[in-house]
Amino acid sequence: MTNQTKLQAAVFLDRDGVLIHDVDYLSDLKDIHIYEDVPEALSKLKKAGFLLIMVTNQSGVARGYFDEKFVEASYGNIQASLQNQSATLDGMYFCPHHIIGRPPYNIKCNCRKPLPGMILEAEKQFNIDLSRSYMLGDKLCDVELAKNSRTVGLLLKTGYGKSQAAVISEKYPDVKIFNRFFEAANYILDQAYQG
Numbered sequence: 719m720t721n722q723t724k725l726q727a728a729v730f731l732d733r734d735g736v737l738i739h740d741v742d743y744l745s746d747l748k749d750i751h752i753y754e755d756v757p758e759a760l761s762k763l764k765k766a767g768f769l770l771i772m773v774t775n776q777s778g779v780a781r782g783y784f785d786e787k788f789v790e791a792s793y794g795n796i797q798a799s800l801q802n803q804s805a806t807l808d809g810m811y812f813c814p815h816h817i818i819g820r821p822p823y824n825i826k827c828n829c830r831k832p833l834p835g836m837i838l839e840a841e842k843q844f845n846i847d848l849s850r851s852y853m854l855g856d857k858l859c860d861v862e863l864a865k866n867s868r869t870v871g872l873l874l875k876t877g878y879g880k881s882q883a884a885v886i887s888e889k890y891p892d893v894k895i896f897n898r899f900f901e902a903a904n905y906i907l908d909q910a911y912q913g
């Protein structure tokens with residue numbers, strides 16, 4: 719008999735254009751606006767037993783637009799808003815790097831999406847079953863992150879999703895596309911209950 723902890727499934731969530739409106743290099747906490755349908759949908763996913771983990775590229779750090787503390791503060795701000803609706807996230811990973819940025823951030827990292835570093839780190843830290851997990855994003859890099867981490871990628875038409883949907887569905891016809899966050903969440907819940 720082994721005494722293994724049961725692995726949990728997770729929903730990995732992009733930040734900009736998925737949880738909050740994308741304002742291009744958010745650098746002021748006042749510009750954080752959570753999509754209206756997000757808190758209730760997160761709360762349902764949480765109740766169904768999914769871990770909720772944000773994974774976000776924040777190359778604005780490398781580019782000198784803001785620092786790592788600001789990215790943490792933004793997460794804190796989002797968490798505070800979600801708390802009222804029992805929809806808080808379980809964790810956040812961000813990639814501050816970019817090859818054309820300032821040192822020490824101008825490195826060839828393994829965490830910048832679509833590379834799977836952030837998800838692999840979360841997998842270890844939270845004991846996640848990636849094969850039952852999902853990645854929700856609004857860009858090609860999110861969909862490719864899902865491929866690279868063997869999670870199920872879902873594309874939202876919020877944020878950049880609307881403009882990237884055609885290219886993505888041509889390249890990856892198996893990827894499901896949803897207009898709104900709650901629709902993708904309902905799809906995940908349906909799959910989980912069937913499964």
Ligand SMILES: [Mg+2]
Nearest residue numbers: 732734735856
């Ligand atoms: Mg995004």
